[in-house]
Amino acid sequence: MTHKVTANISAASLAAENQALRERMADLLQQAEQNHAIMCRHQAFDLEIVGSATFPELVGTIFRTLPVISELDSVTLSLLDEDADILLVMEKLGVDFADFPNLLFVREEAALGFAPTRSAHALPPKPLLGPFERGVHGKLFPEIKGGLRSVALVPLLRNKRVIGSLNLGSVDASRFTAQLGTDFIEHMASIIAICLENVISNEMLKYIGLTDSLTGVYNRRYIDRRLLEEIARARRQDYRISFMYIDIDHFKRVNDSVGHQGGDEVLREVAVRIKDELRRSDALARFGGEEFVVLLIDADLDSAAIVAERIRASIADALFHLPAGVKVNASVSIGVASLGDYDHDCSIEAVAQQLIAHADSALYQAKERGRNQVVSYR
Numbered sequence: 001m002t003h004k005v006t007a008n009i010s011a012a013s014l015a016a017e018n019q020a021l022r023e024r025m026a027d028l029l030q031q032a033e034q035n036h037a038i039m040c041r042h043q044a045f046d047l048e049i050v051g052s053a054t055f056p057e058l059v060g061t062i063f064r065t066l067p068v069i070s071e072l073d074s075v076t077l078s079l080l081d082e083d084a085d086i087l088l089v090m091e092k093l094g095v096d097f098a099d100f101p102n103l104l105f106v107r108e109e110a111a112l113g114f115a116p117t118r119s120a121h122a123l124p125p126k127p128l129l130g131p132f133e134r135g136v137h138g139k140l141f142p143e144i145k146g147g148l149r150s151v152a153l154v155p156l157l158r159n160k161r162v163i164g165s166l167n168l169g170s171v172d173a174s175r176f177t178a179q180l181g182t183d184f185i186e187h188m189a190s191i192i193a194i195c196l197e198n199v200i201s202n203e204m205l206k207y208i209g210l211t212d213s214l215t216g217v218y219n220r221r222y223i224d225r226r227l228l229e230e231i232a233r234a235r236r237q238d239y240r241i242s243f244m245y246i247d248i249d250h251f252k253r254v255n256d257s258v259g260h261q262g263g264d265e266v267l268r269e270v271a272v273r274i275k276d277e278l279r280r281s282d283a284l285a286r287f288g289g290e291e292f293v294v295l296l297i298d299a300d301l302d303s304a305a306i307v308a309e310r311i312r313a314s315i316a317d318a319l320f321h322l323p324a325g326v327k328v329n330a331s332v333s334i335g336v337a338s339l340g341d342y343d344h345d346c347s348i349e350a351v352a353q354q355l356i357a358h359a360d361s362a363l364y365q366a367k368e369r370g371r372n373q374v375v376s377y378r
Contacts, residue, residue: 055199080108150176245360246363304336
């Protein structure tokens with residue numbers, strides 16, 4: 001009898017143990033399937049960001065996709081931009097940062113939250129994981145008013161150099177803890193860092209190719225392209241654009257009196273004075289030699305003529321101070337033309353050529369009338 005009871009108990013124990021093992025195996029299988037699904041989503045994410053051709057495309061993909069596939073409540077990106085070069089170039093290329101409120105630019109490595117790497121031989125920083133603290137992490141998650149419980153600050157590294165940080169936030173206090181392994185998020189950050197560096201480098205090269213090296217304003221290649229874009233947009237949205245053709249009067253005399261280096265200084269200062277009279281939406285370019293052009297967005301002929309007169313006065317009314325105490329005066333002639341009633345049967349290229357030709361014709365009239373004046377094409 002005793003042996004029978006013992007056998008029954010052993011059988012029941014084995015059955016319970018087998019059931020526990022089956023449940024454990026089912027849990028492991030489910031976890032493996034979940035991990036596989038997560039891995040597939042992240043591999044697709046890697047491929048998508050690697051294929052991003054522009055800066056807006058890359059950061060847009062990061063902010064749109066990463067919170068979903070990683071089940072995060074907040075993702076922000078901090079870029080180290082000590083001299084504001086990246087910010088300036090992206091603005092020049094037309095990036096609208098209002099579309100990316102979670103994209104942050106910092107001027108110092110310390111602002112990323114990591115201990116600065118003070119020497120070339122220092123080990124690069126590791127990810128920082130732990131509870132969210134408003135006083136410490138608030139600036140890295142500007143759109144979050146409250147609710148985050150844990151965060152991971154992951155350095156973006158290129159050749160052991162910090163270029164920014166990927167900042168991850170969760171309302172789950174146990175999501176990011178100091179004991180959590182960081183291999184996966186470090187791998188993800190390394191791919192993002194490579195993509196960022198490549199895209200930023202390409203955008204910088206694009207900007208250089210569209211910029212006049214002497215004055216720092218756009219070149220003719222840029223304005224030709226931008227003019228076509230703006231005419232197409234103005235046709236769709238029914239607003240006016242205007243165009244100025246600006247020529248420095250008797251520039252050869254300036255070069256003869258102060259030399260070519262002095263002439264270059266005058267060209268740079270003329271560009272600065274023109275730009276000071278423009279809005280951020282307007283575009284200034286050097287067409288070559290002593291010629292500049294301005295594209296004014298949402299401006300009719302009368303408004304453009306007022307701006308042109310301000311530009312003329314800003315150049316003619318103040319001497320140019322050159323190195324070694326040399327002073328020289330200069331003036332400009334300006335032709336202004338405007339597009340308002342669009343001929344939709346005419347190609348955009350033909351409209352652009354006509355607009356430039358009208359401004360050039362008005363410039364010719366300004367020169368014929370004695371220079372240092374503004375003439376509008378009517």
